[in-house]
Amino acid sequence: MKQDTEALLAVLRRAPVVPVLIVDRVEHAIPLAKALVAGGLPALEVTMRTPAALEVIRAMSTVEGAIVGAGTxxxxxxxDAAVAAGAKFMVSPGATETILAHALKIGVPLLPGVATAGxxxxxxxxxxxxxxxxPAGPAGGPVYLKALASPLADVxxxxxxxxSEKNAPEYLALPNVVCVGGSWVAPADAMNNGDWGRIEDLARAAMDLAV
Incomplete structure (x- = not known):
């Protein structure tokens, strides 16, 4: 079995940035998803770092145009819990044999985390x-990732x-980068204040990062 690259690319190529979301309150889920989708960022990675994560995925999945995935x-x-809640793709911080095999078994696209060529x-x-x-920055940033383009030409x-919005263009200019993931488009203070207009503006600005 192999990763369903076509299904994953169909998600990741929708926009240059995939918002990485840490959402503590379920009531934020729908307005947050609506703001990001309205700003042009439909692929949403809800990290499984809070007790509310599964309910957030379930709520966001009801928003028209949102493609909701589970991170961490x-x-x-x-x-299994994320998929049951409605996740259409998954993201892991690392790549164990167990999670790699299980994702292929259940047939839900997984974006496995790696930090080295090995x-x-x-x-x-x-x-x-x-x-x-x-983690892209600590792992070597754009310079390291560029060095992988030739030896791992099909990855x-x-x-x-x-x-961040400052260094994202440098990553997006690389031939082996399909998109970037970032949390800056949904800052915690904007969520806590219900400033969905600001989040929509940040999403629109992120759309302009494509090179």
């Missing part, structure tokens, strides 16, 4: 061609971790 998926149990090769051996480069990356 660490094991098969988390994967990790990328192991994920590639397991059938994956699109990966999350994480694409979504760098996440230390990616």
């Amino acid at each position: 998926v660490l094991d098969p149990e988390m994967a 990790e990328a090769m192991r994920a590639r051996d397991a059938g994956y061609r699109i990966m999350k480069f994480f 694409l990356f979504c760098p996440t971790g230390g990616v």
Whole structure:
């Protein structure tokens, strides 16, 4: 079995930025998703870092135009719970044999996290061609990722971790980057204040980062 690259690319190529969302309150889910989709960012990664995450995924999945995924998926149990809540894709911070095999088994696209050439090769051996480069900044940034383009010519990356509106264009200019993941489009203070207009504006600005 191999990663469904066509299904994953159909999601990741919708916009240059995939919002990485840490949402503590379920009541924020729908207005947040609506603001991001209205700003042009339909692929939403809801990290499984809060007790509300599954309910947030379930609520966001009702928003027209939203393609909701689950982030910080660490094991098969988390994967199954996320999919049951409505997640259409999954993102993991690393790439264990267990999570790689389980994602292929259940047939839901997984973006596995890698930080080195060796990790990328192991994920590639397991059938994956699109990966999350994480944590992008500490792992070497655009310079390191550029160095992987030639030896791993058939692998694409979504760098996440230390990616901002300032350095995103440098990543997006690389031939082996399909998009970036970032949390700056949904700052905690804007969510807590219900400033959905600001989040929509940040999403629109992120759309302009494509090169």
